[in-house]
Amino acid sequence: MPTLDAIILASPWGKALDAGELEGVLADTAVKVIPAGGYVCRKGAPVDAWIGVIDGLAKMTSLSSEGKAVMPTVVPAGGWFGEGSLLKFPEVRRYDMVAIRETRAAYMPRATFNRLLDSNIGFNRFLLQQLNERLGQFIAVIETDRLLDPDARVARGLAQLFNPLLYPGTASFLQLSQEDIGLLSGVSRQRANQSLQVLEKAGLVKVEYGGVKVLDVEGLKHFD
């Protein structure tokens, strides 16, 4: 089971910290265990931390009553989110983040985040790259939403979890139910099921109970 310092040291920004900075981050950052179905953060809550997933999996959800368009996003272990809200202080969270299964989340306080922002060039570079990646993903979602058939959408939905910059060290086995995969890909559960079988026949994934094993990330990215 990964630890906070292991996750940070494996991340692009963690490698850029000197010993003192790393020590400070580890001292300031709180780790919380979220049970399956629990909230990692709540919509409307004040933004006071940058949040990382140490272990487990969280998904972004929008309440249907709000009816706003939210990019369906899953954050696996190693991923960090909320920097956009943190930079726009004062701001409240605009989405719920729910643990798909038991998840350990890290909360880096705003003050620590700002300290790194002021002092560490590598941290700034990482944030720029992460924001740019998200922008690219957002554009890709808009494009694929119209252009690609459901099989390709599911393929890309899975492949995006293997972005080495955003989510370093994603395991090849994704513990995601087919319902979650449908949510992530923007298709119904039934269609996700059929797509997964197509992708399995193509030799790109192996479908198992409660998850899928990804065999060929590149194949998924370029599937169509």
Place this chain on the structure above:
DNA sequence: TCATTAAATTGTT
């Protein structure tokens, strides 16, 4: 350890 049951997930219509 094994059997039973409930819950979750999957495959199909």
Place this chain on the structure above:
DNA sequence: AACAATTTAATGA
């Protein structure tokens, strides 16, 4: 959306 089949987890003998 609804249904049946399958897998897992939990419980107790």
